């Protein structure tokens with residue numbers, strides 16, 4: 001134990017404090033370390049961060065430190081209060097290992113937050129014999145610090161995305177930076193309304209917003225409106241990934257409707273288990289699936305016609321010239337409007353309505369790959385899935401910033417691992 005104190009005083013030292021004694025707690029489940037002010041060091045006012053004359057001392061507090069050798073470790077310290085003339089108040093002193101509100105030390109919060117990025121929060125709490133709420137506190141501390149200290153710099157391209165986070169149409173708005181050299185989550189907003197998306201522009205300020213060159217989004221009208229307003233100079237691109245997703249949704253609607261009708265009319269269930277055959281790209285199917293798809297395509301079904309329309313649409317992305325892409329798009333839409341397949345016609349109408357924004361994808365010379373937004377969207381979904389036990393918007397918001405924000409982290413006094 002004596003050696004532990006020597007190690008701590010050498011490696012994890014604070015200029016104004018000293019680790020004095022370490023012992024096992026009476027139940028032998030944890031190690032307690034006494035901390036004392038160094039001789040002659042003055043207490044610092046936690047409000048103005050200046051040295052101030054002492055006033056009194058509070059009862060001893062326990063601060064949770066990083067566990068050693070399977071034991072919980074606590075720092076024990078009696079906080080001093082100062083009579084600060086500058087603040088004209090009696091204020092509790094500032095200590096370097098904790099932020100005053102929480103009982104977790106900063107080093108331990110950094111440690112827990114690091115693990116909470118790899119494991120779920122629940123697993124992290126279990127692994128280190130602490131509570132979910134303390135893991136929450138740790139992540140909140142690290143993310144808050146990171147948001148305060150991150151440098152936004154110049155942002156060339158952003159992608160805005162919506163994501164469903166709970167049953168009953170609860171959505172989040174996520175804004176990513178999708179520059180060629182930096183991709184990160186910039187902002188999380190509750191809901192997917194005009195007001196919530198405007199919140200992003202309030203955070204980054206007009207100066208940065210005015211220099212954004214590309215904006216990628218889906219066809220969600222509130223987003224389109226805010227982008228027209230706030231990034232009027234930027235090239236607004238409807239994202240390929242979102243269009244493909246919409247198209248798949250329409251096809252699925254056709255398939256489900258037709259399968260129901262066929263079952264009702266007592267026809268052979270040829271559409272059974274066809275969902276993934278139709279939604280996956282053909283090149284991603286296994287050989288036997290490919291045969292089943294070929295088989296299915298021989299039937300004269302609405303689903304089959306919708307599938308062929310969807311597949312034909314993929315050719316759009318191969319064009320380099322906006323002019324030829326436009327010709328193809330118009331021709332495809334004309335064709336679909338004659339198809340009498342309502343969900344597909346709805347897509348065609350929507351594509352016609354947003355024609356210019358789609359063609360911007362080609363005007364931007366495909367500089368922004370849809371893969372970026374899609375990849376970030378998938379990561380966000382994984383974070384949410386790992387988060388079972390995220391009970392609130394706040395917890396989810398923190399988890400998303402923590403795993404996708406590429407935020408700077410407070411420096412630990414000492415690297416433990």
Ligand SMILES: [Zn+2]
Nearest residue numbers: 045048084087
């Ligand atoms: Zn003060």
